Amino acid sequence: MSILEARGVTVRFGGLTALSDVSVTVEPGTVHGIIGPNGAGKTTLFNVICGFTRPTEGSLLVRGEPLRNHKPHHLARLGIARTLQGLGLFEHSTVLDNVLVGADRHARTGALGALFGRGAREETALRERAVEVLTTLGVEKWANALPGALPYGLRKRVALARALVSEPDLLMLDEPAAGLSESERTELVDLIGGLRESMAVVLVEHHMDLVMTVCDRITVLNFGRVIASGPPAAVQADPDVAEAYLGAAP
Numbered sequence: 001m002s003i004l005e006a007r008g009v010t011v012r013f014g015g016l017t018a019l020s021d022v023s024v025t026v027e028p029g030t031v032h033g034i035i036g037p038n039g040a041g042k043t044t045l046f047n048v049i050c051g052f053t054r055p056t057e058g059s060l061l062v063r064g065e066p067l068r069n070h071k072p073h074h075l076a077r078l079g080i081a082r083t084l085q086g087l088g089l090f091e092h093s094t095v096l097d098n099v100l101v102g103a104d105r106h107a108r109t110g111a112l113g114a115l116f117g118r119g120a121r122e123e124t125a126l127r128e129r130a131v132e133v134l135t136t137l138g139v140e141k142w143a144n145a146l147p148g149a150l151p152y153g154l155r156k157r158v159a160l161a162r163a164l165v166s167e168p169d170l171l172m173l174d175e176p177a178a179g180l181s182e183s184e185r186t187e188l189v190d191l192i193g194g195l196r197e198s199m200a201v202v203l204v205e206h207h208m209d210l211v212m213t214v215c216d217r218i219t220v221l222n223f224g225r226v227i228a229s230g231p232p233a234a235v236q237a238d239p240d241v242a243e244a245y246l247g248a249a250p
């Protein structure tokens with residue numbers, strides 16, 4: 001069963017149709033890229049999946065179950081985590097505390113949890129997992145630093161750690177390579193490639209080489225429509241895709 005399915009999603013902003021009858025299926029354990037020229041509708045699709053934007057028509061299914069009126073704060077309990085272009089780190093909290101915010105999916109919830117908060121043992125286990133994720137991403141030595149003290153590439157890793165600590169089944173990445181150096185992009189490819197063992201990944205990305213290297217499947221949008229979908233080689237060879245990108249060149 002797919003982890004995520006968008007069925008016939010249309011989004012209109014007043015008279016402008018940002019997405020038109022878009023269908024995408026994301027299988028577990030795959031990396032799925034969403035690409036397209038500027039204004040193609042990539043961010044709008046990302047926002048629909050994350051519950052920021054309500055589709056005018058169409059539906060979303062998670063593990064085959066239709067979502068109704070889902071909001072960004074429902075994502076954690078659906079097993080979905082995301083990183084955004086604006087990293088959204090709390091500048092006055094340490095790196096470790098920022099990552100702990102992402103661990104709430106596993107934290108005790110419900111009336112008892114609200115009354116008594118996290119138990120000491122639970123707190124320790126969460127911290128251990130947060131440190132583990134920071135270590136996997138090579139940023140553990142900054143656990144007690146404030147995010148503002150770190151260069152951009154490392155802050156992006158902290159944001160990724162915060163998403164990963166909830167152990168999602170689906171990770172949504174909005175332009176993960178933006179602002180990274182070439183060597184950081186190469187590291188990111190390895191990192192994302194390694195994630196497919198434990199989750200599905202959806203990424204909206206402009207860096208074509210990264211998308212072609214790391215994705216198992218790619219959906220190409222142009223003017224709000226899906227113009228191609230499939231494995232990287234097939235998408236790269238598709239004349240409609242070449243035309244969309246050539247047409248968009250300055």
Ligand SMILES: Nc1ncnc2c1ncn2[C@@H]1O[C@H](COP(=O)(O)OP(=O)(O)OP(=O)(O)O)[C@@H](O)[C@H]1O
Binds near residue numbers: 013016018037039044
């Ligand atoms: N909130 C909004 N209100 C009105 N129009 C919008 C809104 N958000 C996006 N649009 C329009 O919808 C279309 C798709 O935009 P979107 O940002 O999804 O494209 P994109 O593929 O992510 O582009 P880029 O690569 O430039 O980020 C564009 O024409 C954009 O101007």
